[in-house]
Amino acid sequence: MMNWEKLLLPEGFQAAAAGRQRSQFEKDYDRIIFSAPFRNLQDKTQVFPLPEQDFVHTRLTHSLEVSSVGRSLGKSAGTFLLEKYPALKNTQLQSFDIGGIVAAAALAHDIGNPPFGHAGEEAISDFFRFHPTGQRWREECSDQEWEDLTSFEGNAQGFRMLLDRKNGINISLPTLAAFTKYPRPSWASAADQKRRSQKKFGFFTNNLSDYRTLADRMAIPQLAENCWMRHPLAFLVEAADDICYNIIDLEDGCTMGLVSQEKTISLLAAIIGDRFSPQKLEKYPGNRQKLAILRAMAINQLIEETDRVFRDSEPLLLTGAFDQALTDRIPSAAALQEISRLSIQKIYRSQPVLEKEAAGYQVLEGLLETFGTALYHHHFCKERFSGQNRSILRLLPEELALLSSQSAYPLLRGLLDFVSGMTDKYALSLYRRVKGISLPNT
Numbered sequence: 001m002m003n004w005e006k007l008l009l010p011e012g013f014q015a016a017a018a019g020r021q022r023s024q025f026e027k028d029y030d031r032i033i034f035s036a037p038f039r040n041l042q043d044k045t046q047v048f049p050l051p052e053q054d055f056v057h058t059r060l061t062h063s064l065e066v067s068s069v070g071r072s073l074g075k076s077a078g079t080f081l082l083e084k085y086p087a088l089k090n091t092q093l094q095s096f097d098i099g100g101i102v103a104a105a106a107l108a109h110d111i112g113n114p115p116f117g118h119a120g121e122e123a124i125s126d127f128f129r130f131h132p133t134g135q136r137w138r139e140e141c142s143d144q145e146w147e148d149l150t151s152f153e154g155n156a157q158g159f160r161m162l163l164d165r166k167n168g169i170n171i172s173l174p175t176l177a178a179f180t181k182y183p184r185p186s187w188a189s190a191a192d193q194k195r196r197s198q199k200k201f202g203f204f205t206n207n208l209s210d211y212r213t214l215a216d217r218m219a220i221p222q223l224a225e226n227c228w229m230r231h232p233l234a235f236l237v238e239a240a241d242d243i244c245y246n247i248i249d250l251e252d253g254c255t256m257g258l259v260s261q262e263k264t265i266s267l268l269a270a271i272i273g274d275r276f277s278p279q280k281l282e283k284y285p286g287n288r289q290k291l292a293i294l295r296a297m298a299i300n301q302l303i304e305e306t307d308r309v310f311r312d313s314e315p316l317l318l319t320g321a322f323d324q325a326l327t328d329r330i331p332s333a334a335a336l337q338e339i340s341r342l343s344i345q346k347i348y349r350s351q352p353v354l355e356k357e358a359a360g361y362q363v364l365e366g367l368l369e370t371f372g373t374a375l376y377h378h379h380f381c382k383e384r385f386s387g388q389n390r391s392i393l394r395l396l397p398e399e400l401a402l403l404s405s406q407s408a409y410p411l412l413r414g415l416l417d418f419v420s421g422m423t424d425k426y427a428l429s430l431y432r433r434v435k436g437i438s439l440p441n442t
Helices: 004-008 024-033 036-043 059-084 095-107 117-130 143-149 154-163 173-179 205-218 233-255 261-275 287-319 333-348 351-380 387-393 408-420 424-434
Strands: 222-224
Touching (some): 004 173, 004 205, 024 173, 059 233, 059 287, 095 173, 095 233, 117 143, 117 351, 117 408, 143 205, 143 408, 233 287, 351 408
């Protein structure tokens, strides 16, 4: 059974030092929001790749909204926990500290996503699984390393980035644990496929020792070898994301004309329940105003429902007996499932989204082929290292130090840091230039 004191204040950790104006969790938030990887989310796909409309969400606006919802959920949970556990009152923790943990973890939840969203994750994985240039690296990697490469995961990439001091982030253990929704490596057999925390993986092979140290310091138990229980606050981070993408993606789909105004209103009204008033809604003259007020009311309702489920399930969260999405247990779960079904049909599989995702596959495969070939020839096939390869490698950032690496896996991790960290537009622009489709402006 986990203990909240260790989960929130692991040994040797202080949330706030005397005389400091900011708590450690506020520092976590600030380090994330001022970092270059977070800033790059402004031009990364949420649903609609390379959006031309300023009202369509990017990963940046989505992350800010998820963080806002996460703060509300975390602060309410903090109030509950401080009232329930007298020992926590003897610490310096306040409810807003726990809200700060969830807010910071939620802010970073998409920080490891590559260009072109989930299509980008699949494009990177497919490059090593199927492309001849990717497959030639197989004999240079261990089985565990190869599993990482053929199953690229944005959550694991985010874990890696949050630990990297070069990014200027280096967040605290409670925030990092709340960020880690899937506490196992890619190659570890899931303790139970039905458990939400085992659905994906949360860190790469070379970060296994980092998570093990985190789990030991916070006394997070193992479910099986190399598989751990979730930090309970990770369920709130997940819920904040679930709430936002369901409601906001529907709003974007309506704004783009993919879902009718009438259908959108009816779906949101099903969540709002008795507080929905068609007469009051008609007082707002514009459709966007109507959507905005309904969106706010729906999110508020979902926050209240999720908070109640968290409080009721808290004892089971500490033992690991509860391991599913909080939003699957709320009264509005059926309404969210209906929104999800409609979004898949009308939004996620719409022609504009599918066309631009297809382009994303080509862009990322092309970049990995170009840079991967040059790196492979430089390190493992020097007789084929050409002037073109040399020119390509000069485009890599110096701080990656890829030319001095002695083994394949760190080399490829550095290359994937470079490619996955690109914005959508920069990836497209660089692809065109290295393929000779366009030349830089002079």
